[in-house]
Amino acid sequence: MQPQETFGRGGLNGFLDVDDLVDRIELDEDEIAWRKEFIGFDEADEQRLAALEPLLQANAEAIADDFYENVLHYEQTRAIVDRSPKNVDALKQTQQAYLVSLATGDYDREFFKNRARIGKLHELLDMPLKQYVGQYGVYYDLIMARLNERVQQQVVDAIEEWAAERDTEDDGGLDRFVGALGLGGSAEHESDGLEESLEETVRDAIDDGMMDVLSLLRIINLDMQVAVDTYVDSYAQRLEDSIERRERLAREVETDVEAPIAELHDSSEVVAQRAEAISEQTDSQATGITRAAGELNEMSAAIEEVASVADEVSEESDRTETLAAQGVEAADDALDELAAIEDATDRVADAVDTLANRTEEIDEIVDRLDELAERTTVLAANAKIESSRDDADGSETMGIIASEVRSFAEQTKSDLEAIEDAVEAVRQDAAATVETTEETVARVDTGTDRVRETVDSLEEIHESAQTTAAGMEDVAAATDQQARGVEVTAETLEDLSESADTVASAAESVAAASQQQTASLREVRESVARLTEADADDEPPVYERYD
Structure with missing residues (x-):
């Protein structure tokens, strides 16, 4: 079973028709393709997310623990948790599965259909939209800390690899490396800064790490769009129901008050x-x-x-x-x-x-x-x-x-x-x-x-x-x-x-x-x-x- 299929299966699913939901928010293949193109999400992002799976797998439990520690710290969000049919441990497991699913999905209609179900379940729990969107900020803090470490490690690995390559070319490898860093050395190796090849290596490593961050932010953004759509759909449904009730009430009121108003009009003239x-x-x-x-x-x-x-x-x-x-x-x-x-x-x-x-x-x-x-x-x-x-x-x-x-x-x-x-x-x-x-x-x-x-x-x-x-x-x-x-x-x-x-x-x-x-x-x-x-x-x- 795919990771995205291991969460969002709580007791509230019986009250939800996901197919009808995605039809209402018009989340078909063309809409998904347009949204991906609009924010620049492509196959390269999918590959980068797949490469992030080990990182997410390794940090899923810690991130889930930290996430719910923050959620349970506030009375308003704690009240939402208390209304859930799952206990906190089950919610943490669901959260771990969700985190891993960000890097293991096919990113097709089924993927976003599952995201729509998750957003609707939160709305059914009466979680305000500000809390649902706000918890992504908590994700950014928790995930980016791990990604920052990964990017730093990638830079260090790239520098070590560059140094190893230069070390085999001549005997003065150390002096050459110090000179490449712009830290001084012999007169013949003096330089005003990093050696161009080393700077390029560092930049490439940082850029590669930031592209990983960007890919993760893009998939979270798509996820957030679908979740917000479910909230907007709910608001629209409520508004349509309210409008329908208002129109029905207006017709009933018009029918009920037509005669009294006419009588009142006549009596007012009298x-x-x-x-x-x-x-x-x-x-x-x-x-x-x-x-x-x-x-x-x-x-x-x-x-x-x-x-x-x-x-x-x-x-x-x-x-x-x-x-x-x-x-x-x-x-x-x-x-x-x-x-x-x-x-x-x-x-x-x-x-x-x-x-x-x-x-x-x-x-x-x-x-x-x-x-x-x-x-x-x-x-x-x-x-x-x-x-x-x-x-x-x-x-x-x-x-x-x-x-x-x-x-x-x-x-x-x-x-x-x-x-x-x-x-x-x-x-x-x-x-x-x-x-x-x-x-x-x-x-x-x-x-x-x-x-x-x-x-x-x-x-x-x-x-x-x-x-x-x-x-x-x-x-x-x-x-x-x-x-x-x-x-x-x-x-x-x-x-x-x-x-x-x-x-x-x-x-x-x-x-x-x-x-x-x-x-x-x-x-x-x-x-x-x-x-x-x-x-x-x-x-x-x-x-x-x-x-």
């Missing part, structure tokens, strides 16, 4: 219209609230004026209450006076009755005096008559008596007439007094009733005034409270007005945002539709490929 209507309504509301606030301010001023008038009315009501109370007291005094007047009137009536009785008695006396006067007159007449009949002295005396009696009678009669006239006047005055007294009594009775009614009214007024005063106090308090309430309401309305202005602005913003939303939804709908419009035959530029 919202925009309603928001615009709300904005207009809010503007109207703000205007109304501002007007109401102004009216409330005026009402507040009117209420303050009413409160002031209520205070004045309350004061006037207090004064009315005081006057009513005084009126009640005066009415009570008037009732007392009326009672006294009524008593006096009753006494006057009694006096008038007494006067009337006495007038009647005077009438009777006058009647008697009148009768006495008439009788005196008669008597005087008779005395005069008699005096005319008697003697002169007697008649004279009788005449004088008769004259006196007559004069008395006349005077008495005259007085009686005057008394009678006076009595008549008294009677008339008494009658008038009685009538006036009766009228006064009637008026006093009426006045008393009215005074009583007035007192009752005044008492009612007093009670009403007290009630009115208390009510006016309540009205004043309520008016003050109402004024404060109106002020608070006015302030609230001002706040509401400002709030309404803010709401109006917000509604305008909502309307604008809703219109923008409608436009955005239209763009989203168009964008979602474009997700599935891409040509299925167009491949995304995943990575640049050499054709």
